[in-house]
Amino acid sequence: xxxxxxxxxxxxxxxxxxxxxxxxxxxxxxxxxxxxxxxxxxxxxxxxxxxxxxxxxxxxxxxxxxxxxxxxxxxxxxxxxxxxxxxxxxxxxxxxxxxxxxxxxxxxxxxxxxxxxxxxxxxxxxxxxxxxxxxxxxxxxxxxxxxxxxxxxxxxxxxxxxxxxxxxxxxxxxxxxxxxxxxxxxxxxxxxxxxxxxxxxxxxxxxxxxxxxxxxxxxxxxxxxxxxxxxxxxxxxxxxxxxxxxxxxxxxxxxxxxxxxxxxxxxxxxxxxxxxxxxxxxxxxxxxxxxxxxxxxxxxxxxxxxx
Amino acid sequence: xxxxxxxxxxxxxxxxxxxxxxxxxxxxxxxxxxxxxxxxxxxxxxxxxxxxxxxxxxxxxxxxxxxxxxxxxxxxxxxxxxxxxxxxxxxxxxxxxxxxxxxxxxxxxxxxxxxxxxxxxxxxxxxxxxxxxxxxxxxxxxxxxxxxxxxxxxxxxxxxxxxxxxxxxxxxxxxxxxxxxxxxxxxxxxxxxxxxxxxxxxxxxxxxxxxxxxxxxxxxxxxxxxxxxxxxxxxxxxxxxxxxxxxxxxxxxxxxxxxxxxxxxxxxxxxxxxxxxxxxxxxxxxxxxxxxxxxx
Numbered sequence: 001x002x003x004x005x006x007x008x009x010x011x012x013x014x015x016x017x018x019x020x021x022x023x024x025x026x027x028x029x030x031x032x033x034x035x036x037x038x039x040x041x042x043x044x045x046x047x048x049x050x051x052x053x054x055x056x057x058x059x060x061x062x063x064x065x066x067x068x069x070x071x072x073x074x075x076x077x078x079x080x081x082x083x084x085x086x087x088x089x090x091x092x093x094x095x096x097x098x099x100x101x102x103x104x105x106x107x108x109x110x111x112x113x114x115x116x117x118x119x120x121x122x123x124x125x126x127x128x129x130x131x132x133x134x135x136x137x138x139x140x141x142x143x144x145x146x147x148x149x150x151x152x153x154x155x156x157x158x159x160x161x162x163x164x165x166x167x168x169x170x171x172x173x174x175x176x177x178x179x180x181x182x183x184x185x186x187x188x189x190x191x192x193x194x195x196x197x198x199x200x201x202x203x204x205x206x207x208x209x210x211x212x213x214x215x216x217x218x219x220x221x222x223x224x225x226x227x228x229x230x231x232x233x234x235x236x237x238x239x240x241x242x243x244x245x246x247x248x249x250x251x252x253x254x255x256x257x258x259x260x261x262x263x264x265x266x267x268x269x270x271x272x273x274x275x276x277x278x279x280x281x282x283x284x285x286x287x288x289x290x291x292x293x294x295x296x297x298x299x300x301x302x303x304x305x306x307x
Numbered sequence: 308x309x310x311x312x313x314x315x316x317x318x319x320x321x322x323x324x325x326x327x328x329x330x331x332x333x334x335x336x337x338x339x340x341x342x343x344x345x346x347x348x349x350x351x352x353x354x355x356x357x358x359x360x361x362x363x364x365x366x367x368x369x370x371x372x373x374x375x376x377x378x379x380x381x382x383x384x385x386x387x388x389x390x391x392x393x394x395x396x397x398x399x400x401x402x403x404x405x406x407x408x409x410x411x412x413x414x415x416x417x418x419x420x421x422x423x424x425x426x427x428x429x430x431x432x433x434x435x436x437x438x439x440x441x442x443x444x445x446x447x448x449x450x451x452x453x454x455x456x457x458x459x460x461x462x463x464x465x466x467x468x469x470x471x472x473x474x475x476x477x478x479x480x481x482x483x484x485x486x487x488x489x490x491x492x493x494x495x496x497x498x499x500x501x502x503x504x505x506x507x508x509x510x511x512x513x514x515x516x517x518x519x520x521x522x523x524x525x526x527x528x529x530x531x532x533x534x535x536x537x538x539x540x541x542x543x544x545x546x547x548x549x550x551x552x553x554x555x556x557x558x559x560x561x562x563x564x565x566x567x568x569x570x571x572x573x574x575x576x577x578x579x580x581x582x583x584x585x586x587x588x589x590x591x592x593x594x595x596x597x598x599x600x601x602x603x
Contacts, residue, residue, distance in 0.1 A: 013418025017426045020411035020484050024429040027481035031444025032432075038447060101327070104320035111313050122589050127328045129585040132544050133559045134578045137566055138331035141338060146347045148334050185328065214314070235435065243437025246544060250566055260439050267443055267549070276443060284440045291435050 032284075039278035047271030057278035080262070080279070087259040088286065090173075091241040094180040098237050099230060101181070102188035106229070107222075109189075110196035121193070128186035136250045139179045143169040143251065171253035179247040184240065188233035195229030196222070231298040239287050259283045332582060339575035340373050342366050346572045376576035386577060389561040392472060396547075396557065397540040400479035405533040407480075408487030409525070415488070416495040430485040438482070442549035445478050446470075449550065470552030478550045479543060483536035490535060494528025534592075 039058070041051045061084075065077035109120040127135070142148045150166040157164035169175055199222065207217040245260030259279060266276030343350040344364040352373040353366050360368035369375035380386060414420070415427060433441060453468040462468065502524070506516040522529075544559040551560060558577075565574055 009418055010420040013414040013420035014422060016410045016414035016418070017420070017422070019407040020488065021422065021426050021429065023407065023481055023484055024426075024432070027445055027448070027478060028429065028432050028441065031441070031448045034447050034451065035440070035444045101320075101324050104317050105324045108313055108317050108321035118593050122593050123325060124328070125589050126582070126586055127332060129538055129542070129589065130332065130578070130582050131559055131562070132542055133562045133566070134335070134581060135331065137562065137570070137574060137578065138335045140566065140570075141334055141346075142331055144347075151348070182327070182331065185324075239435065239437055243439040243545070245439065246563065260437075263439055263443060267446065273443075273447065277447070280440045280443050284436050287437055288435060 035277045035280055038274055039281055041274045043272045043274050047273070049274055057275045058282070060275065061278055061282060083257055083259055083262055084282065084286070086256070087242055087283075090177065090180065090258065091238050093177060094184065094241045095234055095238045097177075097181050098185050098188045099233070102185060102192055102233065103226075103230075106189050106192035106196055106226075110193050110199075117197075121190075124186050124189050128190075132183060133246060135183055136179055136247055139175070139182060140170065140250055143175050143178070145170065170251060171255050173252070173256050175251040176248050176256045176258075179251040180241050180244070183244075183247060184237040187236040187240075188230075191232040191236065192226055192229035195226045195232075199225050227298055231295060234294065235291060238290065242287050243283060335575055336579045336582065339376055339572055339579040341376075341572045341575070344571055346570055346575070376572040377580070379571075379573050380576045380580070383573070385556075385561065386558075389556050389558045392555055393541060393557040393559075396472065396476050396479055397537050399476050400483060400540050401533055401537040403476075404480045404483035404487050404536045405529060408484045408532060408536075409491050409529050411484070412488045412491035412495060413521070416492055417500075430488055433482045433485050438545040439549075441482065442478075442546045445474075445481070445546070446549040449474050470550060470555070472551075472555040474550045474552070475547055475555055475557070478546050479540045482543070482546060483539050486535050486539065487529075487532035490532035491525060491528045494525045498524050 037051065038049050040053050040055070041049045042054065042056070044050050061080045063076050063078050063081045064074055066074060067077075068075040105124075109117055109124075112120055140147075144150075145166045145168065147170070149169065154164045154166065203221060203225075204217060207221050212220065243260050245258065245264045248256045248258045248261055249264075259282075263276045263279050263283070266272045266279065270276075338346060338349060340352050341349050342353045342365050344361075344366065350365060353369050353371075353375045355368050356370065356372040357368045359366070359370065366375055369378070371378035411426065411430070415423060449470060453470075456462070457467045503516055503520055506520045507513075511519065542559070543557075544563065547557050547560055548563075551557065556564075558581075562574060562577065
C-alpha cells in the first residue's frame, strides 16, 4: 500500500492537504452551516435554540416589526437597518481615510534609499504588533474629557487667555472613526508599499523621457501599478472594520452601535443566538458582495500576505 | 535624475502620519510612570524610593520609585497567568499551523488532485469574512457539540467539556493556517521546479530531495509564515473572546476586562512592556534579515 502511495501523485497531494482541509471543514464550514441553521430557529426562555424554519429573524433585521404603536399589524422599525447602514458607511469612510494616509507614507518608504527602507518599515510594524486592545486604550486616554488632547488645547487656550470648555470627544462617532483609522492604518501601508516597491526605476525614467510631468507619471504609471496593493489593503481594512466591536465599545460608549456590537450583544447579554446568527450571516453576505465586486474590477493580488 | 527624489508634500505627509502612529504610543508609555492612581491627569513621576506612601490617589513614595507600576505589574498574579496562557496558545497554534499549512502549500503548488480547487477556496474564507462571523460560528459549534457529548455521556462537574484553552488553540490554528499557506505558496511559486528535478536526476530519492533541496529553499517562507501565525495569535481578541472559558484568559481579554472598569497606570505599564518586547523583536528580525541579505 505504501508503494502504491509513493507512485500516486494525486493521493500524495490529497494526503498533504488533508489536515488543513479537515481544520477548515470542522472550524469554518461546519460552523457557518450551523450559523445558517440556527438563524432560522427561535430562542427559548433561557437562551437556548429551538430549531425550526422561519425567516422571522431576517424579517426583524430588515425592519418589519409586529410591535407597533398604533394598532397596526406590521410597521417599519429602522433600528437594525440603521445599524447595518452605519457599519457600512463607517467601513467606507475608514477605508477611504486610511488609503489617503497610507499612500504617501508607502510611497515615501518605497522610494527611500534601500538601506533606510527597512528602518522605515520597522517603524510601521511596531504599532501594528502592539496589541489591538492596547491601541484602543491609548485613544481612550487621548480623547477623554480630561485627556491629553483636551489638556493640550486647554493649556494653549490658557496661554492666550482664552476661555476653554473641554471638548466631548470620547463616546462620539468621530472617536470611533479615529480609532478605526488608527487600528487599521498599518494593514494598508504594507500592501501598498509591497506593490510600489516592485515598480522599476527605469519605468519612471521612461515616463519622464517621453515627456510626462511628475503628476502625469503618477497618474499613468505609479497609480495603476500600485492598484493590487490598494485592493489587498482595502480587503484587509474594510472587512475587519465591518465586524469589529471593541473600538465602538470602548471609544463609542453606548452611543455608536455597529453590527459587531449587535451580534456580540445577542450572544452574550441579550441571549438570542438565533437573531445574532442571522445578523452575522447578513454581515458576511454584505462583506462578500463588496469584496466580490471590488476584486472583480481590480483583481486579487498576492499583496494580501504583505502584512 | 535622482531616483530617490520625493515631493516635499510626500515628505510632510509621511512625517505627519508617522506622528499619528506614534503619538498614542508615546502617551501610553509616559502614563506608565504616572504617580496618580486614577491615571486621568499626568501628575508627575513617583518622586522617591522607600516604603509605599500614598497621598489620596497620589503615590508619593514607592519601593520602586518611578517604576512603581512595573513592580505592581510584576506582582500581579492574574497578569502572570494571562501571559502564560497567551504564550502557550501562541506557541502550540503556531507550531501546528506552520506544519500543516506548509504541507498544504506544497500540495497546492506541486501536486494535482481532485479536491484542490475546494481546498484553495476554503483557505480564502477566513480572509474574506469578518472575524466575528467565524468567532460566533465556532462558539455555536462547541456549545452545541459539548452539550450533546456532556448529555449523552452523562458527564457532571469537572468532567463536563467546556470552553477553555483547548478550544482557543484549535480556533487560533484555524485562522492562522490560511496565512501560513499563502506565504509559503508565494515562496514556492518563485522557486524553479527544475532544481527538484535535477536532484532526482542525480539520484536523490523524494525524501532526500525534500529535506536537502525543497525545504532549505522554502525555509524563509516557512519561518515568515510561522512568525505571521505567532503575531496573529498574540494579537487576537475577537476569536479568543468567543472561544475562551474560565481559566483561559489571555492578555488582550484581560486588558479589555480592565478597560470597562477602573484603569490604573498598571495597564500602561503592561502596554509599555508589550511595546518594548515588540520593539526588540522587530529590531532583532531586521538585523537578522539584513545580515542574511548582505553576502549578495
